[in-house]
Amino acid sequence: MKVITVINAKGGCGKSTIAMNVASGLAREGRVLLIDMDPQAQVTQWLKAGDGLTATGTLLAALTGEQTFREVIQPTRIANLSFVASADGLEDLGRQITEHEGYPSLLSQLLATESLAADFDFIVIDSPNQISPIMENAIFPADLFIVPFESTKAVRSYASFFKLLLRLRATGDYDILHVLSNLTRLPGLRARVLSLMEQDKIVGAQTEIRSCGWLAQVDEFGGSIFHFRPFAKGALDLAQLVEEVRGSFSLSTNGNSPIPDSAPADSVSMP
């Protein structure tokens, strides 16, 4: 089982868009559990899997021990994709758990205790946009980080995440994909982001998620971009990112690309 955390200490850089769609793409070739660790509960609402306020049935209930982790795993309408919802109380819980020694590994311990490796090939985590104890829990179990950059501020914010990463994961047993996100409509800004990355010696991933109007609307649709608009630029880029993720684990594809071979975009609707 491989754990992929989509993260950066910057709001609106594309974390949830990437987490939801990479999880859906990976579900074509394996069993995937997507965990919403953001108290804003964007993906929870995207999947219509909770109201973002009620603790019961969410990660919050599992972290407080009110329910087991397995009890809060929900099925989704997407084949092979299961989900753990978030609730806004996660933020308060984050403040309370710091009293316990070893609090950054709380989620890791739950994942290990429940032997989830027998049921899932991948876990994808959508994380909060601020340095917090909950973010620390999203960092602790990850084998791979996907860090989206949609602005120069996102590149600068990377430093605070990276400092935390060095502290929590001193052995360096992880990979990072730095992914340009939603910058192709702003070539000047894109050039400034690239130059800042070069200055900070941050190597970009092969994949860039281009600006795509359909990606900006896919959350209202409720499924993934592969179901909503499988031939949109955003779907092609996310399919490529899924391949890059699999490649980083030395997993080749068995031909189950999330993009179908041919069909007019408008003929494809949510299953």
Ligand SMILES: Nc1ncnc2c1ncn2[C@@H]1O[C@H](COP(=O)(O)OP(=O)(O)OP(=O)(O)O)[C@@H](O)[C@H]1O
């Ligand atoms: N490639 C893209 N093209 C166009 N719009 C995009 C793209 N990626 C993301 N967006 C839009 O940008 C906004 C921010 O994206 P998203 O919610 O994924 O970011 P986030 O990092 O999860 O934000 P937060 O920090 O608030 O959780 C959303 O409205 C989303 O639809």
Ligand SMILES: [Mg+2]
């Ligand atoms: Mg988000």
